Amino acid sequence: MSTHLYCVLNFTVKNKILNVSTLHLIKSVRFRKPRWVPIAKSKEFYVRKPTPIDPVEYDMLNTRYNLYRAEVLSIRQFLKQQLSESAVNLKAQQKSDDAADVAWMAEQVKSWNKLVAVNREARQVKEMQKEEKRIAEFMAKKEENRLKVAKKAEILLLKNKEISSNFITDITKDKLDEEIERLLDSRSDYNFAITKTGQILKGEYPDTTVTQDSTKS
Numbered sequence: 082m083s084t085h086l087y088c089v090l091n092f093t094v095k096n097k098i099l100n101v102s103t104l105h106l107i108k109s110v111r112f113r114k115p116r117w118v119p120i121a122k123s124k125e126f127y128v129r130k131p132t133p134i135d136p137v138e139y140d141m142l143n144t145r146y147n148l149y150r151a152e153v154l155s156i157r158q159f160l161k162q163q164l165s166e167s168a169v170n171l172k173a174q175q176k177s178d179d180a181a182d183v184a185w186m187a188e189q190v191k192s193w194n195k196l197v198a199v200n201r202e203a204r205q206v207k208e209m210q211k212e213e214k215r216i217a218e219f220m221a222k223k224e225e226n227r228l229k230v231a232k233k234a235e236i237l238l239l240k241n242k243e244i245s246s247n248f249i250t251d252i253t254k255d256k257l258d259e260e261i262e263r264l265l266d267s268r269s270d271y272n273f274a275i276t277k278t279g280q281i282l283k284g285e286y287p288d289t290t291v292t293q294d295s296t297k298s
Contacts, residue, residue, distance in 0.1 A: 270283060
């Protein structure tokens with residue numbers, strides 16, 4: 082590995098690439114011997130000697146290691162129990178928090194519904210008052226029109242009564258047969274037209290020259 086790193090450093094120095102700011106970019110590669118290369122002569126018949134073990138030291142280390150494993154296991158069990166208890170407490174706390182949030186939201190919804198109901202009732206009262214006012218105005222106007230129509234009808238009735246009374250008084254017994262014959266011979270023509278100006282043209286074939294003269298004038 083040191084030989085390979087030396088070659089890389091030597092190559093970079095010769096090419097003037099290596100500097101202080103680029104030292105951290107150098108990647109050290111461990112040198113491994115290919116499979117087809119045989120074992121070195123110095124390690125061909127080498128057999129590793131086992132490390133000597135002191136029985137007293139071995140028993141002491143084994144005892145301490147067992148104690149260490151027991152203590153670590155107990156600590157792990159204690160932490161596991163603590164974590165499980167905290168998880169249960171956290172879950173219970175989460176449930177209580179969720180229940181409190183739901184209760185708060187329900188309370189907020191109720192308060193909002195009450196506020197909306199108050200506003201809606203006030204709006205409905207205003208709309209009802211407005212509608213009642215409109216209906217009252219409509220009924221008053223209708224009653225006024227009815228009174229006008231009744232007044233006109235009353236005036237027309239009085240006028241017709243007056244005409245009929247005069248008609249009856251003017252006709253004597255001697256002229257009654259003559260008046261009946263005149264009424265039977267009289268003809269009523271309901272064929273007429275109305276111009277844009279409101280002029281009435283009587284007859285089936287009215288004279289249009291009158292309307293043309295009136296429009297020119």
